[in-house]
Amino acid sequence: MLGYIAAFGPPDILCVWGLGVDVSILEASASSVRIYNSIDAQALRVPDEVGRHFEIVLTGAQWQSEEVERRLPGVLTAIMPIGPEFASPETFFPLGLEKIYDVVYVAAAQTYKRHDVLFDALTCLPRSMRALCVCGYGELGEQLRARVDELGVSVDFVGPPGVGFDEVNRLMNLARIGVVCGVNDGAPAILTEYMLAGLPVLANSRLTCGLQFITSATGRMADPDHFPVVLQEMLADIGSFRPREAVLLDWAWPHTAERFSALVNEARRRKADVVATEQESDCERDR
Template identity: 30%
Template sequence: MRIALLASNRFWRGANTVFAVVARGLADRGHTTTALVAYESVAGGFRAHDVAVRTPPVGHTSLKGGRALRRELRDLAADVVLVGGARDIRLAAFASLGRSLAVVYCISTPRPPRDLRTRLAFRRVAFTVFLTEQLAQSGLAEAPFMRRAGHRVIPNGVDCDLFHPNEDAGQAFRRRRQLGDGPVLLGVGALEIEKRWDLLLEGLALLAPPVPPLLLCGTGALDSALRGQAQRLALDVRFVGQLDPPELAAAYNAATCIVHTRPDEVFSLALLEALACGRPVLAASGGGTPELLGNAGVLAPPENPVVFAGLLRELLGDAPRRASLAVAARQRAVERYSVARMIRDYEEMLEDLV
């Protein structure tokens, strides 16, 4: 098969990582894959995964962008194009007119797009990939027009060889970052409003001192605001930016507990990586998170810093429970969320479709 992956967003996000891993995995299985991206910041991420990249002007829904995408897809002789956002649906719909091209929508948002232009463009979508059963049910109920296309649930996968329990790597990370031997908390994700790191900081401020240091791995528009909030609350928050995968795996292994407060998370790659590293997780219960974690993590009511702080206090004080969660986490990641499983599912779906 000849497969194109369209990413018109400006900044690298978790959904782009999934597309890159899928593209690389399908290429390793003998298929031709090419990422079509609008911005160099995203192109670099795909190249880092050894994925072929082209950069047509598809950053906006426009006739120019649609024509450019159409030319690229024709030149690639693409059989299918994977899209991940409303703008991508609209562009791919135009590019697919009058030709045999399957458009596959891989939804990675809490709610489906429902604007009129996207609803009309969705008539060209042949298949939708959801990340969890719960999100499939809620999405199809909220946007009945999506039922005209086929659909399947394909959870994201994680590299369980790269992300695995490694006490030595965790201890080395602690030494490099001068973290000592006490409890350490880790949050991983973009520093953006939807992640609700502000709720996490509010919860940490409710803990009795000494409050464990929190490492935040990520970048984003709220960097300055979160630094200011941490200073006002007298919290030890260390903003470490984006880490390369081996260093990120070491960070997970250094953490006593992984914390995640987005109330409507779709399917967090950070939580998958934490499970694969066998780390205890405390996360807000919302979106696809309960289905992702199962019994391998602790769930807190969304947008409730008081309860979150109480559950975190209990978890930090219960070493046997953390050890039990660590074993369950690794087992769940290996059994359910391997990259190999994800690639097989995508290949099977695409071959049936094409």
């Protein structure tokens, strides 16, 4: 990447998602608007000496913004988790299919997604309750299937490996409710993707980032111990939710793109002010 920057110049905008970047790339892109996106439960997954090179840090919750602002004074922050905020209404939408599942969980077959919360809830519900798990990737596929067999609950699995977006949308459309069971998870994109497909969402009330997307129109949140009761309540009152309409009003990508553009423009203004101040100081010294 350093070779690319040397050959073609730094980009107007440099985005770093999640795991970090070598500081030499940030230094070579000093004229860029450099943006970091957390994506996970940690507010900042790079050391402060790397983080200080960013103009903007996108977060998934207020507590993350506060931590970033404490560690990196002067940085611009915005609660703008990329996945759920930039969800596409053209990709996820209702299909009018028969609902053959009560619940769907679209999540990697990994420990932090906490499939156990859903499985334990199903053990407390009528055995007629049917669930679908769609796993794009992860190492726990066989273990999750074995756990379902052990508990004797009705869960079908798709993947891993995963399927394409069209098929994910179709599979979600076969269910009445989508769930998000994780705790130490950045705001999962699936939150608003469920909603755009017309599904209200039951989210773990301990979810670290993303609960701002759960409103009276889009779903409910509950402690894992209360998942069975709240699932039943939601199924009984399914017609009261308006998830797709709520997302289209507030969170789909066109809205977020406007906010993002304003954020980048503010970062550019700040950078221009710094350059002007430095030039003024140089002139004073020359005198």
